[in-house]
Amino acid sequence: WGAIGHETVGYVAMKFLSPKALSFVQSSLGLEYSESLGPAAPWADDVRYEAAFSWSAPFHFVDAEDNPPTSCSVEQMRDCSSGTCILSAIANYTTRVVDTSLSTEQRQEALKFIDHFIGDIGQPLHVEAVEVGGNDISAVCNGERTNLHACTIDSGIINIFLKAQYSNSAIVWANALSQRIQTGDFKSLTSTWLSCSSTAEPVNNRRRSIEDDINGLVSDATITPLECPLVWARESNAYDCSFVFIDTGFSDLCTSSYATGAQPIIEEQIAKQGYRLAAWLNVLFDGST
Ligand code: DCM
Numbered sequence: 583w584g585a586i587g588h589e590t591v592g593y594v595a596m597k598f599l600s601p602k603a604l605s606f607v608q609s610s611l612g613l614e615y616s617e618s619l620g621p622a623a624p625w626a627d628d629v630r631y632e633a634a635f636s637w638s639a640p641f642h643f644v645d646a647e648d649n650p651p652t653s654c655s656v657e658q659m660r661d662c663s664s665g666t667c668i669l670s671a672i673a674n675y676t677t678r679v680v681d682t683s684l685s686t687e688q689r690q691e692a693l694k695f696i697d698h699f700i701g702d703i704g705q706p707l708h709v710e711a712v713e714v715g716g717n718d719i720s721a722v723c724n725g726e727r728t729n730l731h732a733c734t735i736d737s738g739i740i741n742i743f744l745k746a747q748y749s750n751s752a753i754v755w756a757n758a759l760s761q762r763i764q765t766g767d768f769k770s771l772t773s774t775w776l777s778c779s780s781t782a783e784p785v786n787n788r789r790r791s792i793e794d795d796i797n798g799l800v801s802d803a804t805i806t807p808l809e810c811p812l813v814w815a816r817e818s819n820a821y822d823c824s825f826v827f828i829d830t831g832f833s834d835l836c837t838s839s840y841a842t843g844a845q846p847i848i849e850e851q852i853a854k855q856g857y858r859l860a861a862w863l864n865v866l867f868d869g870s871t
């Protein structure tokens with residue numbers, strides 16, 4: 583996602599935090615980020631081109647070696663065996679954000695990475711290897727030459743409906759999505775959205791738990807992906823087979839029926855990842871969603 587998509591994920595999450603999670607978020611982010619996951623969410627993209635953070639660039643995606651639109655899948659051994667993808671990044675920062683042996687600054691950094699990566703994992707082209715997640719597929723959006731990744735899902739289509747329907751404001755958009763979660767058409771979906779919310783690894787894959795880390799019981803630094811990020815990645819990757827790559831043959835993707843088809847998917851993915859971000863932090867800081 584571009585900055586708007588990330589901010590909206592963060593603002594949605596702010597509406598659903600439990601007391602201790604909210605209190606950590608506010609004190610950790612401080613006035614620099616208006617004590618909010620909204621303004622803090624784009625930080626990881628702002629730093630990824632800086633030399634000091636170049637190691638974090640591969641953490642924004644997982645290159646799923648599937649074959650859309652015929653066949654979609656994400657496999658951690660096939661697609662993230664090096665441990666440098668968004669699946670292992672979420673595991674790493676989930677451990678670090680609650681690690682009281684780390685500095686305030688390191689825990690804030692971990693929170694900003696979680697804020698960002700739980701957003702990115704919901705973008706179908708961030709869980710796809712084909713043409714570098716669509717970056718190498720040229721496309722036109724609103725008259726400008728760009729690529730499928732940027733133009734369609736990251737920001738091109740969002741920019742158009744944000745202006746037309748949400749006063750060009752991430753806060754206005756986030757309020758609308760939060761309302762749909764609280765009382766609207768998303769309400770009945772929320773329990774499914776949280777069907778995976780444990781911050782632990784699956785039992786058959788357990789090497790260590792967050793509690794082990796806190797207690798210093800395991801020193802192995804290898805980052806094993808957690809169960810839920812894999813569930814979320816598979817869910818957004820499925821859109822590569824059901825929509826994203828199905829019919830891209832429009833002269834302008836952002837002003838055609840491609841955009842009207844993409845909007846409901848984008849809005850649900852942003853709302854859902856915001857809601858999941860809150861639930862994730864609630865489990866970490868308050869013990870339940
Ligand atoms: N870092 C990280 N994940 C780890 C260890 C370190 O993201 N598991 C980050 C935190 C700092 C940088 O790497 O930005 C350097 O950390 P350190 O000084 O702990 O090596």
Ligand code: DCM
Nearest residue numbers: 583642643645707708714715717731
């Ligand atoms: N990206 C991706 N998958 C890749 C490479 C990049 O999803 N294999 C994402 C990260 C950015 C965007 O595409 O959101 C542009 O990346 P870059 O600036 O590294 O070209």
Ligand code: ZN
Nearest residue numbers: 583708731736
């Ligand atoms: Zn992107």
Ligand code: ZN
Nearest residue numbers: 583627642702
């Ligand atoms: Zn990103």
